[in-house]
Every structure is written in structure tokens, then in C-alpha cells.
Ligand code: SF4
């Protein structure tokens with residue numbers, strides 16, 4: 195056997211003096227990094243730092259740390275570069291990865307701060323005053339026409355377009371049944387119902403067990419058309435056409451055949467064990483006119499439910515979104531280059547696309563300049579990590595944000611970035627029954643609900659400090675933001691002043 199030049203990324207250390215040899219850590223390690231031979235022994239190469247062993251060790255005697263091996267220092271030849279080259283040299287393949295871009299690009303959210311009320315403009319106490327977070331997603335009419343009925347009452351002349359009602363400006367990102375487990379989907383569906391928000395099915399279709407939650411479900415139509423049929427389209431409260439994904443712009447999807455068991459095969463409408471390949475382009479969309487045709491075909495099929503179009507953020511995103519809105523989309527879903535994924539070539543995830551913050555500001559500007567901002571809502575996605583990110587996104591022009599990784603972290607995800615291996619120790623990004631059942635949907639939903647309740651309180655707290663009592667008043671209000679440590683050009687694109695001005 196040839197010797198591998200790779201070194202383990204992590205080291206698993208066990209305090210054997212306190213270990214009671216119960217083997218719970220071994221049972222919990224789905225990556226087979228732990229085994230028993232007189233005592234628990236670790237294969238450091240296999241550890242991905244999922245932390246499952248640490249959490250379930252009753253004696254708390256396990257430590258996982260970054261392997262402290264020193265490389266000869268180089269600012270240019272980082273360890274990351276060397277390790278990637280060794281992997282390529284040994285496999286000849288493209289390194290795959292899960293979750294979002296982790297390169298140290300500037301995170302603009304962390305360089306934006308919010309204004310607060312002081313003496314002249316009073317703040318509002320959110321514990322005593324009502325705060326409105328309700329948000330409607332979809333086309334808003336240019337103007338309202340009224341007419342008088344025979345009995346002298348005033349009513350709207352035309353029915354306004356259908357909108358999605360959210361009790362807070364947050365939705366769950368599209369994550370397909372296939373990329374994540376059914377229990378993870380169930381947890382999100384239960385949470386969406388409880389919190390009055392919505393989840394996306396992602397491109398994997400809608401499992402029959404979730405039909406009861408379809409009032410809280412945006413169904414997706416991606417290029418592979420998995421699970422797309424008339425009933426599926428009608429069940430959702432909206433339909434999302436997926437053009438692109440932030441973690442892999444211009445790349446199609448691939449669910450390996452080994453993950454396509456009976457349930458997924460039924461839900462996706464593909465044979466058991468076959469790879470589910472969704473091509474990069476939709477083969478019926480090569481222009482804005484083609485997109486328009488599909489949008490209106492879906493509207494016809496669904497009695498004019500809102501249609502959303504999801505794209506990855508790329509440099510000419512504002513012009514693209516203008517076309518999408520003019521093609522009839524009611525919602526535009528912008529997925530930034532830090533968005534998560536089940537599996538992506540590392541090179542694409544880390545180097546293709548542009549930051550959500552800049553794309554969002556550019557899109558909001560363009561739609562306002564063209565006088566069509568009311569024709570579509572914007573959902574901002576791509577690593578929204580906290581309620582602070584959400585609030586700043588709304589001040590930059592988003593109507594709502596979508597959360598994927600943050601939701602998974604709430605239910606146990608350690609962002610170990612090995613979702614593509616299908617061995618998720620937390621039962622999230624896996625289809626192995628023995629792993630998937632580790633995630634109890636009820637407990638996961640409780641955790642998610644708690645997180646969203648906390649975000650709701652936080653959003654209200656910040657609104658109060660800004661002297662606002664409705665999220666609507668913050669939308670696109672960039673005057674309430676200031677930049678710290680951002681260059682003039684970035685501030686210009688964001689439409690935000692530097693702090694101190
Ligand atoms: S779970 Fe903890 S106590 Fe049990 S065998 Fe593993 S290290 Fe020892």
C-alpha cells in the first residue's frame with residue numbers, strides 16, 4: 195500500500211484513567227474513528243470533529259483538538275493549499291465538501307452597525323409596546339382601487355396578488371429530502387407551523403408524511419424536476435424555481451445513488467439506487483422569455499400562487515433580478531456565496547460568486563431605480579448566522595431572510611463540513627436509518643422554536659432601540675446603518691455611510 199502524505203486534521207484524546215469503557219463514544223462515531231482494543235483507541239485520520247463522542251461521553255473525558263502539527267511557515271503556501279494538493283495528488287479527483295465557504299473573506303455584516311435612538315428621537319420599550327414583525331412576501335399592487343357596493347360599503351376593486359404571510363421575517367432555506375433526513379424536514383415543518391413561517395422543500399419533492407404541513411411549505415421546481423407533479427405544485431403555498439445556489443453557482447445537484455432508498459425514490463420519482471443528477475441549466479430555460487413561460491405555466495397550474503426564483507449572487511445580479519421580476523416572479527431568492535450545501539466542489543464553493551451583502555444592496559437599488567421594487571419581495575440567504583445579520587439584511591433591502599445552516603446548528607450540526615459523506619453523526623445530513631433516527635423531530639423542533647423565539651425577541655429589542663415598532667419601517671432603511679472598516683467603494687455599493695458621518 196502506498197503511504198499517504200496526508201496528516202490527520204484533528205486529534206482525539208481520551209483520559210483513560212477516567213474512562214469507564216462503556217463504548218458509547220464508539221457507538222456514536224459514525225465515521226468509525228473510534229474502536230476498542232483493551233481500551234478506546236482513535237484513528238485520528240477519520241475524525242471530522244463532529245463532537246458526537248464528546249457530547250455523549252458520560253465521563254466527559256474526550257477532547258478533540260486541531261492537530262497541532264507545525265508546517266514550515268509560509269504566508270503564501272498555507273496548510274490548506276498543501277493539504278488540498280496532497281489530496282488531489284493521491285486521488286486525482288476534485289475535493290468535495292459540505293456546508294458553506296469558510297475562507298476568510300471580509301464578512302460585511304460584521305462591519306455594519308446599527309444606529310440607536312437617544313435624546314431627540316425616543317426609543318420604544320419592546321416589553322411594553324406592541325412590535326410588528328409580520329411580513330408579507332409577494333407582489334404588492336402599484337396602487338389600490340376601491341369601489342362602492344350597492345349597500346354603500348367600500349371594497350377593493352381588484353383582488354391583490356396572493357402573498358405569503360410570515361409572523362417573523364425568517365424562512366427556512368431550501369434543503370432537499372435527500373440532502374438532509376426526513377426527521378430534519380419534519381422538525382422544520384413543525385417549527386414553521388408553530389412559528390407561523392415557511393420552509394422550502396428544496397429540490398427533492400415533498401414526502402407524503404409532510405402533506406399535513408403543506409400550508410407552511412414552499413415547494414421547489416429545480417432543473418431535475420424531482421418530485422414535481424400537479425399535486426405537489428398545488429400543495430405548496432408558493433413555488434420556487436431554483437436557478438442557482440450560493441454554494442455552487444452554475445453547478446447542478448448530485449445526490450449519489452446510495453442515498454436513494456425507497457422513500458427518496460418515491461418522493462423524487464426516480465428508481466431506487468440511481469444517482470439523482472440535476473443539471474446546471476434548466477433545459478427549458480435559456481432566456482428570460484423562457485423563464486417567463488415557466489413562471490406563468492406554474493401560476494396557471496396553481497391558481498396564481500406566488501412564484502419565487504432562486505439565484506446565486508453573481509456580479510451582474512442586479513440586471514438579472516430586474517429581468518426576473520419583469521418576467522413575473524413574485525419573490526426573488528438571493529443566495530450569497532457563503533450559502534451552505536450538501537456537497538460541492540471545494541473550488542467552486544470557495545471561489546465562485548459574490549457576497550450577499552453587496553448583491554442585496556445592488557438589487558434593491560436597481561429595482562427601486564426602475565420603479566419595480568414593489569413587484570417582488572427579496573429573500574436574502576447565504577449564511578445568515580444571527581438575528582443581527584437578519585436585521586442588517588432587512589435594513590439593506592431584504593423583505594425576509596432564509597436560514598439553513600443556522601437552523602441545522604440549532605438541531606445539532608457542528609459545521610464539520612462532511613455532509614457529502616452521508617455519515618452525519620447527528621442524523622441531519624444522512625439517509626442511513628440508524629443515523630437518521632438519532633434526530634428526534636420533536637426535540638429538534640423544540641430547539642428550533644426556541645432559537646427563533648430568541649431571534650424574535652432580539653429583533654424586537656433592536657427595533658425598539660431604533661425607535662421603530664414595525665419591521666416594515668426598517669426595510670431598506672440604510673440610513674440606520676453605518677460601516678466600520680469598509681472601503682469607500684464597498685460603502686458606495688452598500689449605500690451606507692461610514693461611522694462618524
Ligand atoms: S464514552 Fe467516554 S467513558 Fe465511555 S468509553 Fe468512550 S471515552 Fe470512555
Ligand code: SF4
Pocket residue numbers: 244292293602606607608609610611612613614617618619620621622623
Ligand atoms: S449536517 Fe452533519 S455532516 Fe453536515 S456539517 Fe452538520 S454535523 Fe457535519
